[in-house]
Amino acid sequence: MPIAKRVEPATISFLLTGIEPLARIDAVLGMCAAITADGHGEHCRRLFDALLKSDPRPDPELMREAILQTHLFAGYPRALNALAAFRDACKKAGNPLSGEITLRDEPLEGDDPEGFRKRGRELFDKIYGDKAAQVDKFARANSPDLADWAIAEGYGRVLSRDVLEPRQRSLCIVAALVPLDVTPQLKGHVQGALNTGSSADQLWKLFDVVSRLFTEGAETRAAKRTFEDVLGKVVMSEEEFEEDRKWRGL
Template sequence: MPAFRKRGQELFDKIYGEKSAQVDKFAKANSPDLADWAIAEGYGRVLSRPVLEARQRSLCIVAALIPLDVTPQLKGHIQGALNTGSTADQLWKLFDVVSRLFTEGPETRGAKRTFEDVLGKIVMSEEEFEEDRRWQGL
């Protein structure tokens, strides 16, 4: 268990960066047992497994959160993806792919605002705009 706790804390700190202590304090204030479990089991045993790199796993988590309308979690994990090495461009491309699965409906509108809050608004080139229009059948 101590090995999982150490591994979990290292990954947690990497994902949350300079806000790590603040997030940890908030979690412990709300549920000390859950916060402890999350570090050891969630981050240590599950999320830090060697099969995927932290960056890849962060992108998977962001993709899973996009249609769920969970703004605080999505915001934190977008920032976590940046902290683990993803670029804003990669994250916007991920958003584009996932939002097409949901036909850019209500499931993804809130996510788009969250992406804009964290990454800033994206400006499309003429080529990208035309490709997007073709994809949508316009």
């Protein structure tokens, strides 16, 4: 069940203010991935519309890529619906996409299964580090087919595309998993985001931004505990504590 809240443009602008050391574009991409994973079409449309009207306007090509890759974690239907909402938002913003969206005669990445497996394995090993063999063994024990698709199609064909950096892709994965209540995968990808170059402070800022898109509930509380398991607890300053209470209406 979708847990996203109706968030106004002014709120989105506020969420993107004072988020150092997290880069603004990384926060934007994380928001796109998270709202896509949640699956509420109208909330997607409102967020994309507000982001494309913001100043400075984020690169729509990067936003679209963050939405697109989320099909690996939240499913094809939610990604497709979010892409439709994004296309509508682009039209309202004067079609800021570079070029037309057309059906390609050839796959964007060509057809190189072994090449996909090679670069997929490299990215998989980078994300999971010394846990890579263990994660792969677990996947293959449950479904060799799914394990192979994850390497070749997921990490190889999709996540190794050069539109986004591996670091940004990892942050988008983490953001997408926050509303989905999938603790084992979220835990692995929070660590994976560290392995691809993000800091604990950046990840906590990402959680702070993304979690405020959603109604506080079991999913967001479980996600916070998972962040704490990997990154350690964060002690709020008095100012941050009061701001958080105000945000939650306490």
